[in-house]
Amino acid sequence: AQSVTQPDARVTVSEGASLQLRCKYSYSATPYLFWYVQYPRQGLQLLLKYYSGDPVVQGVNSFEAEFSKSNSSFHLQKASVHWSDSAVYFCALSMSNYNVLYFGSGTKLTVEP
């Protein structure tokens, strides 16, 4: 069975600080991995995705994520956060079947001025 774990329900950082949001997955093969962002009262927007190749993948708005097969992780990073990055971030995985996504429980990011 597959699963996604986001161990931090809430993260608070200061504006301009660096950020890492953690994601661990469980799946017997290499999954497709995604990070989505959800702003208040909105749907989910794709930040970035990964399947193979360079383990560091670039996304929108200067976000990047690093895949580690040995650690079964796909952590999201940003060098310098802005107040507008405050949102809920979801890590998700998909196997090869029809893009069904399995989500973690999400991490609520608050960026303080």
Place this chain on the structure above:
Amino acid sequence: EAAVTQSPRNKVAVTGGKVTLSCNQTNNHNNMYWYRQDTGHGLRLIHYSYGAGSTEKGDIPDGYKASRPSQENFSLILELATPSQTSVYFCASGDQAGINQAPLFGEGTRLSVL
């Protein structure tokens, strides 16, 4: 522009009543999905579809039915709504698994069952 549109955006229903949530996509995607979002659970898959006429059960299908009458439309039906079905529901559309495809999500429907 690719889009997934859900209606209604907000719904208040009574216990035991029938509720239909609608989703329309203009992306020509084969696959569509219904998820519900609850605090602490992330998004959980209720039903999905490979194309017109097909529906498949997801991880939490009990109490829900789905209907895919056309490529563009996918409905979620609560025949006998219960307070435990109070949640935010998201529809998404996507195509065959592949790195160039990632499901697109609608804005969500906020359902309260009283």
